[in-house]
Amino acid sequence: MGYRRHYNKKGRANRLSRLGRVLPGMLEKLDTDNNLKLVRLWRAWDGLMGDMADMARPLGHRGRKLILAAEDPIVVQEASYLAPLILETVNNFFGEEVFDKVLFELLNGRVPLGRQRATARREPPLKYKKPSALGALNDTLDPDSAIGRCYRAYQKIFEEE
Structure with a gap:
């Protein structure tokens, strides 16, 4: 168990608090770019978006713009029509307006948040038999x-x- 020592200013009396209770509040104060909120979002993405979760995945954010990525240009086009619904769902998840716009991009080899990079095994090239x-x-x-x-x-x- 971790503990954090508190000092009060007058007598500097020591008071110990459990780190697990103090740490979330400290991290919230330090998180000025909403990065922790984004982590909560991508962890809950599958349950939040349902069937659409695999079509567009969170890739990051720029300020108040949520960036979602898809593998196919057609999916990007179709998902852009659902941007207002996605924005409303995400902001309702947070209980406040965290994002004001949704941008869609192609993955182009990037890994969306919450997904592990797949280590693809390269198979050796085929050996062709020389015709006689x-x-x-x-x-x-x-x-x-x-x-x-x-x-x-x-x-x-x-x-x-």
Whole structure:
């Protein structure tokens, strides 16, 4: 258990308080940019937004503008029509007007709040088996034709191995 020591100014008498009771109030005073409120929002996002939660996720904020992100441009367009409803839902969650505008952006590889970055395993590139008759068509195909150039490019795949 953590404790915080209080001093009063006159006699500087010590008084201990549990850190768990004092810390939330101290953090609220220090949080001038509403970052703690945003943390509460993304933790409750799935329950708050229901079916729409996976379409647009909180990405951050700029001042009083809530930034939501989606993976698809069509979803961004459609979700922008729901911005007033989203704004009302979010501000009702806080019980006060924290945000006055909702902006939508594409994810473009960024990770929305509350989601872990997926570590994608890269699979080794496929190994192609070299055809036994590779190069047999070199004399019959025109080297300047599109098919002839493609065939020579195909041969280079196996020459580099």
